[in-house]
Amino acid sequence: MTRTLTRPAPLPSPLRLGLARGGIELKQFFRQKEHVVFTFSMPAFLLVLLGSIFNDAFGNSGVTAGQVFTASMVGAGIVATSFVSMGIGVAVDREDGTLKRLRGTPMPAVSYFLGKIVLVAVSSVAEVILLLGVGMLLFDLSLPTELGRWLTFTWVFVLAVISCSLLGIAISALARSSQSAPAVTNIPYLGLQFISGVFINPITALPAAMVTVASFFPVKWISQGFRSVFLPDSMVVQEMAGSWEHGMTALVLTAWCVAGLALCLATFRWTNSRS
Amino acid sequence: MTRACAWRSTLGGMNAIEARGLGKTYRDVHAVRDVDLTVRQGEIFALLGPNGAGKTTTVEILEGHRDRDSGDARVLGEDPGKAGRAWRSRLGIVLQTATDAAQLTVAETVRHVARYYPNPREVDDVLDACGLTEKAGSRVRQLSGGQRRRLDVALGIVGNPELIFLDEPTTGFDPEARRQFWVLIENLARGGTTILLTTHYLDEAEALAGRVAVIAHGEIVAEGPPATLGGRATAEATVGWTDENGRHTKHTATPTALINQLSAGGRELAELTVSRPTLEDIYLDLIGDRQ
Numbered sequence: 001m002t003r004t005l006t007r008p009a010p011l012p013s014p015l016r017l018g019l020a021r022g023g024i025e026l027k028q029f030f031r032q033k034e035h036v037v038f039t040f041s042m043p044a045f046l047l048v049l050l051g052s053i054f055n056d057a058f059g060n061s062g063v064t065a066g067q068v069f070t071a072s073m074v075g076a077g078i079v080a081t082s083f084v085s086m087g088i089g090v091a092v093d094r095e096d097g098t099l100k101r102l103r104g105t106p107m108p109a110v111s112y113f114l115g116k117i118v119l120v121a122v123s124s125v126a127e128v129i130l131l132l133g134v135g136m137l138l139f140d141l142s143l144p145t146e147l148g149r150w151l152t153f154t155w156v157f158v159l160a161v162i163s164c165s166l167l168g169i170a171i172s173a174l175a176r177s178s179q180s181a182p183a184v185t186n187i188p189y190l191g192l193q194f195i196s197g198v199f200i201n202p203i204t205a206l207p208a209a210m211v212t213v214a215s216f217f218p219v220k221w222i223s224q225g226f227r228s229v230f231l232p233d234s235m236v237v238q239e240m241a242g243s244w245e246h247g248m249t250a251l252v253l254t255a256w257c258v259a260g261l262a263l264c265l266a267t268f269r270w271t272n273s274r275s
Numbered sequence: 276m277t278r279a280c281a282w283r284s285t286l287g288g289m290n291a292i293e294a295r296g297l298g299k300t301y302r303d304v305h306a307v308r309d310v311d312l313t314v315r316q317g318e319i320f321a322l323l324g325p326n327g328a329g330k331t332t333t334v335e336i337l338e339g340h341r342d343r344d345s346g347d348a349r350v351l352g353e354d355p356g357k358a359g360r361a362w363r364s365r366l367g368i369v370l371q372t373a374t375d376a377a378q379l380t381v382a383e384t385v386r387h388v389a390r391y392y393p394n395p396r397e398v399d400d401v402l403d404a405c406g407l408t409e410k411a412g413s414r415v416r417q418l419s420g421g422q423r424r425r426l427d428v429a430l431g432i433v434g435n436p437e438l439i440f441l442d443e444p445t446t447g448f449d450p451e452a453r454r455q456f457w458v459l460i461e462n463l464a465r466g467g468t469t470i471l472l473t474t475h476y477l478d479e480a481e482a483l484a485g486r487v488a489v490i491a492h493g494e495i496v497a498e499g500p501p502a503t504l505g506g507r508a509t510a511e512a513t514v515g516w517t518d519e520n521g522r523h524t525k526h527t528a529t530p531t532a533l534i535n536q537l538s539a540g541g542r543e544l545a546e547l548t549v550s551r552p553t554l555e556d557i558y559l560d561l562i563g564d565r566q
Contacts, residue, residue, distance in 0.1 A: 020387060093375070105368075107392045
């Protein structure tokens with residue numbers, strides 16, 4: 001086999017490679033049964049169960065428990081497709097040689113992370129569509145029509161996905177192996193769903209101390225943000241603070257974006273062994 | 276004259292790898308100590324040594340995957356510790372144990388990695404050269420061990436590299452797969468690609484490499500063509516023959532003269548053999564010295 005000697009061609013741009021990585025990441029994610037079943041479909045499965053078991057209406061508001069679960073579960077769902085997916089995915093990439101291989105090629109690190117961003121963005125949008133579909137079909141959820149609510153949806157979604165992806169990448173370093181990664185990511189995720197008003201509605205039914213703990217983490221604020229998008233304003237009385245607290249939501253999630261980035265930079269490793 | 280200029284003048288564009296005094300210490304253990312290595316452009320060079328001898332550390336320093344504690348290294352004219360993307364695009368690295376891309380097909384994987392490089396080879400040609408054409412549409416997780424290794428090679432060569440690092444490429448191969456693999460490597464070398472191979476199979480080094488270096492306890496203990504390594508060519512030969520008194524063996528530095536003397540007058544020597552130490556004998560001797 002002859003090596004063709006040609007004039008040095010320019011290296012492909014990091015952006016183009018990032019998009020190519022994104023395509024490959026999506027293929028791998030949706031072809032992997034474990035991801036599709038446990039990470040992607042689990043929130044919808046839980047929503048079907050919870051919404052069917054608790055189907056009372058909230059007082060005379062006309063809002064059913066199923067609708068509240070749907071709004072909260074949209075938040076929990078994108079935490080799965082960002083935090084859990086990254087936490088497991090990067091640990092697997094580190095263990096199966098993906099990162100080592102990439103490091104030996106002219107693909108820059110930024111393209112790898114761009115690919116992960118594409119994966120998280122696409123799978124999170126798909127997750128939202130799936131959960132809203134379940135809510136509309138089974139629990140008569142109707143989508144908001146006001147532009148303002150969709151603006152709220154957009155910034156909550158973007159801040160949620162960025163902060164949780166960064167935290168997922170950071171926690172993958174803690175996982176050390178792909179076997180322990182699902183436990184290391186799912187335990188905080190599951191615990192936070194219980195104390196953040198995702199599984200237990202309304203959030204005021206929870207002990208105040210638990211919600212105080214949950215308030216330090218993103219899940220509570222993400223779910224609360226989506227409740228403010230998909231539930232009528234009369235439901236605000238069911239919130240701990242009696243208000244949607246948009247300012248606080250933006251503040252906490254932005255702080256986690258910054259903290260997540262710092263943790264990533266401090267903990268990211270290309271391989272399991274130390275050099 | 277600056278250091279960089281001095282390098283360039285000694286390199287003269289002829290050596291793919293030039294390393295002087297490489298050292299790497301983990302805690303208190305010298306993994307690699309004072310390693311000198313020169314690999315000329317276009318040659319197949321094998322680094323031999325037992326497990327834990329420092330082969331992988333040496334190679335990883337040259338690949339730019341590991342920092343060195345001391346010494347100088349130039350790979351394709353650049354310092355591997357500092358070189359960038361353009362340099363990486365001229366290298367091919369074949370990993371020792373990778374299980375990545377399990378859910379992709381063989382063709383998808385090779386086509387994707389080809390996109391990283393400015394001048395990739397044709398994907399179909401690469402699959403053909405690696406004997407993977409029939410497996411192009413199969414998921415990577417369904418490949419056998421030997422097919423998986425050939426895919427790793429395909430991913431290492433698809434970027435059209437000038438220099439390929441092969442780390443223990445045929446571990447776990449059956450004899451036929453190894454022969455096929457050797458042909459693939461020889462064809463690459465014939466096309467002008469430089470190959471640095473690490474292996475602990477001596478027959479592999481002997482079949483493929485123009486020169487070998489033996490590394491033991493982090494140090495190079497011998498270097499040269501396999502046929503002359505460790506004084507192999509000049510070592511005493513063993514002449515064996517059988518006559519009416521039974522089997523005889525005699526060690527001699529001049530086997531021709533001995534045979535001439537024994538067969539004087541046209542006498543036929545039954546079961547005549549002349550043997551020299553095998554590469555394995557020499558190798559075991561070399562690493563044994565250091566145990």
